[in-house]
Amino acid sequence: MIENKHNRLSPAYGFDDISIAPGSFTINPDQTQTTLVIGEHKFEIPIIASAMDAIVSTSFAMKLGDLGGLAVLNLEGVMSRYPNPQEAIDKIITSRPEDVIPVFQDIYSHPINNNLIGDRISEIKNKGITCAVSVTPANTKRLSPLAIEAGADILCVQSTVTTARHESKSIKGLVFNEFLKTINVPVIVGNCVSYETTLELMETGIDGILVGVGPGAACTTREVTGVGVPQVTATLDCSSARNEYHKRTGKYVPIITDGGIRNGGDLCKAIASGADAVMIGTPFAQSNEAPGGGYNWGMASPHPALPRGTRIDVGVKGSLEQILFGPSSITNGTMNLVGALKACMGMVGAYTIQDMHRTNLVLAPSIKTEGKHLQHSGHGAP
Numbered sequence: 001m002i003e004n005k006h007n008r009l010s011p012a013y014g015f016d017d018i019s020i021a022p023g024s025f026t027i028n029p030d031q032t033q034t035t036l037v038i039g040e041h042k043f044e045i046p047i048i049a050s051a052m053d054a055i056v057s058t059s060f061a062m063k064l065g066d067l068g069g070l071a072v073l074n075l076e077g078v079m080s081r082y083p084n085p086q087e088a089i090d091k092i093i094t095s096r097p098e099d100v101i102p103v104f105q106d107i108y109s110h111p112i113n114n115n116l117i118g119d120r121i122s123e124i125k126n127k128g129i130t131c132a133v134s135v136t137p138a139n140t141k142r143l144s145p146l147a148i149e150a151g152a153d154i155l156c157v158q159s160t161v162t163t164a165r166h167e168s169k170s171i172k173g174l175v176f177n178e179f180l181k182t183i184n185v186p187v188i189v190g191n192c193v194s195y196e197t198t199l200e201l202m203e204t205g206i207d208g209i210l211v212g213v214g215p216g217a218a219c220t221t222r223e224v225t226g227v228g229v230p231q232v233t234a235t236l237d238c239s240s241a242r243n244e245y246h247k248r249t250g251k252y253v254p255i256i257t258d259g260g261i262r263n264g265g266d267l268c269k270a271i272a273s274g275a276d277a278v279m280i281g282t283p284f285a286q287s288n289e290a291p292g293g294g295y296n297w298g299m300a301s302p303h304p305a306l307p308r309g310t311r312i313d314v315g316v317k318g319s320l321e322q323i324l325f326g327p328s329s330i331t332n333g334t335m336n337l338v339g340a341l342k343a344c345m346g347m348v349g350a351y352t353i354q355d356m357h358r359t360n361l362v363l364a365p366s367i368k369t370e371g372k373h374l375q376h377s378g379h380g381a382p
Contacts, residue, residue, distance in 0.1 A: 054292025215260030239274025264340025
């Protein structure tokens with residue numbers, strides 16, 4: 001650490017900076033278990049779809065639920081503002097690049113319709129799928145009772161940076177240990193990146209932590225504000241807090257690495273860094289089932305004064321099932337994410353996700369370039 005009386009500077013690492021060391025024994029991938037538990041809810045795969053309008057529609061949530069994962073519906077997005085949300089999405093994806101931010105701001109200025117909240121949740125629940133919804137702290141006390149009454153199973157309270165202690169000149173805001181007494185569903189809170197904040201949030205009684213500030217492909221928080229910590233370091237620090245909290249209380253609170261995951265290798269590195277699950281945006285935006293039609297944008301993109309996101313063209317690669325389970329027709333690790341995770345678990349001898357947390361990581365600045373000259377030059381071997 002570099003330290004002086006004016007500031008402190010410590011190293012931090014992202015997915016491209018590290019690698020996972022093989023284990024001392026190996027197992028068959030089909031012997032591995034990839035389950036995730038949140039409260040009383042169990043999921044076969046540790047993959048959650050981000051609460052982005054370009055990704056999670058009710059039909060997408062149902063499809064991902066059928067495949068063993070969990071999708072989070074944005075209760076402050078177009079799904080709860082428009083009877084036909086696809087019309088608003090189409091307006092966004094067909095806008096000229098120079099017009100897209102004003103279009104965002106116009107579309108998201110339309111008021112939230114409380115009746116639509118119930119309708120969307122009912123669509124998911126009527127198919128027997130676990131329903132997770134997302135709200136910002138400012139709207140949590142107003143919208144969460146409506147969502148829970150309609151049948152929402154899991155509540156995510158999300159903002160760019162979340163802490164247990166928020167000072168404000170306004171009326172008393174959201175206090176988690178008080179709020180949790182008023183509801184009876186698991187609450188996941190984010191986003192944060194440090195040991196201290198994670199531990200303080202867990203001590204309020206929450207049921208999950210989202211880790212990551214600004215790593216998403218469609219997010220520009222780091223460019224606009226300069227705030228963020230690379231995901232490997234953030235996940236290591238937050239998972240250490242989870243372990244300490246579990247040791248103190250006996251309650252295990254899942255850590256969910258949110259953002260920056262581009263392929264199976266990133267997913268595996270997040271789990272090896274201590275995550276119990278990952279929240280994925282852009283890879284899912286590339287599925288046939290995503291309503292964005294090959295585009296994606298961040299949740300903070302429509303901010304009326306300081307947008308911290310942009311529309312990006314990510315293309316369409318295949319079905320949601322292919323992206324999760326294959327078969328893959330490409331070699332860059334962006335399809336068959338679950339297969340990649342199971343293969344990695346086999347290589348390191350991890351039967352469970354918790355076993356993955358005990359694998360060894362190495363700093364590896366050359367991991368993506370060593371021996372890969374022909375791949376990066378665009379030429380195949382002779």
